[in-house]
Amino acid sequence: MMIAASPWSLHSRLERDTMSVGDLPLSRLLAVIDANFPWVVLVPRRAGASEIIDLAEPEQAQLMIEIARVASALKSITGCDKLNVAAIGNVVPQLHIHVVARRVGDAAWPKPVWGAVPAKPYAAGELEPFITALRDTIGFA
Amino acid sequence: MMIAASPWSLHSRLERDTMSVGDLPLSRLLAVIDANFPWVVLVPRRAGASEIIDLAEPEQAQLMIEIARVASALKSITGCDKLNVAAIGNVVPQLHIHVVARRVGDAAWPKPVWGAVPAKPYAAGELEPFITALRDTIGFA
Numbered sequence: 564m565m566i567a568a569s570p571w572s573l574h575s576r577l578e579r580d581t582m583s584v585g586d587l588p589l590s591r592l593l594a595v596i597d598a599n600f601p602w603v604v605l606v607p608r609r610a611g612a613s614e615i616i617d618l619a620e621p622e623q624a625q626l627m628i629e630i631a632r633v634a635s636a637l638k639s640i641t642g643c644d645k646l647n648v649a650a651i652g653n654v655v656p657q658l659h660i661h662v663v664a665r666r667v668g669d670a671a672w673p674k675p676v677w678g679a680v681p682a683k684p685y686a687a688g689e690l691e692p693f694i695t696a697l698r699d700t701i702g703f704a
Numbered sequence: 705m706m707i708a709a710s711p712w713s714l715h716s717r718l719e720r721d722t723m724s725v726g727d728l729p730l731s732r733l734l735a736v737i738d739a740n741f742p743w744v745v746l747v748p749r750r751a752g753a754s755e756i757i758d759l760a761e762p763e764q765a766q767l768m769i770e771i772a773r774v775a776s777a778l779k780s781i782t783g784c785d786k787l788n789v790a791a792i793g794n795v796v797p798q799l800h801i802h803v804v805a806r807r808v809g810d811a812a813w814p815k816p817v818w819g820a821v822p823a824k825p826y827a828a829g830e831l832e833p834f835i836t837a838l839r840d841t842i843g844f845a
Contacts, residue, residue: 613786614775614779614786614787615768615771615772615775615787615789616772616775616776616779616787620769620772623768623769623772624765624768626768627756627764627765627767627768628761628764630756631756631757631761631764634755634756634757635757638755638757645754645755645793645794645797646755646756646757646791647790647791647792647793647794648756648790648791648792649788649789649790649791649792649816650787650788650789650790651788651789651790651816652786652788653786653788653806653813653814653815653816654814656786665794672794673794673795674794674818674819675790675792675794675816675818675819677815677816678815678816
């Protein structure tokens with residue numbers, strides 16, 4: 564007898580802290596609501612996955628394709644000095660990969676962004692153009 | 705006329721802070737000399753690469769294979785609670801990917817390890833068994 568797996572759903576903390584950009588073949592792309600940094604998160608839509616190695620090998624390969632696609636778009640949109648890419652998940656166990664555009668002198672530079680400074684709200688009308696630029700550059704179907 | 709690329713060599717800071725474990729097809733694997741955390745770094749042997757997206761696509765795919773191989777070994781050796789995988793490089797520009805075995809209650813938990821606590825020296829004879837376990841588990845040729 565087949566046991567139906569629980570369906571995937573976005574962790575409540577990621578839901579609260581982000582806006583949805585769109586779905587890539589494996590992952591949901593989210594924009595983090597923190598005006599300190601252009602910051603997105605990829606969340607593979609696989610229920611129960613907490614580590615990259617919880618994904619099957621073809622999914623790991625697809626994840627790298629999506630990381631590169633999103634990182635290239637973020638670099639092209641922001642002209643950043645450095646990209647930071649990380650799967651940490653010590654607080655939110657659902658597998659998610661941060662892709663952050665860093666600039667020399669930004670609010671946390673040269674430290675990593677996690678826990679460095681309080682999130683800064685976006686001014687009205689500032690987050691939407693970022694999301695639109697991501698959608699246009701990544702080329703969501 | 706072809707311009708010869710500079711040969712790859714390990715960044716002096718990585719050289720100073722780590723011990724070599726061995727070479728995978730793309731990356732050199734290093735063990736970080738910090739007894740606070742079982743912590744390794746993968747350094748793709750590609751001169752001038754600073755970002756994952758500086759690698760060609762087949763190299764990006766190979767990097768994911770090596771990340772997964774090393775992460776699985778680290779989890780199996782340490783029985784850790786969480787893996788942290790990250791390409792940051794704000795301080796050392798040479799592309800390098802951290803793979804850290806985290807345990808609830810470790811010296812930085814639940815914060816990321818970078819800049820959290822000063823590096824702790826290994827006691828005599830403690831680092832070598834870790835390196836040997838990595839070599840045996842990963843199965844270097």
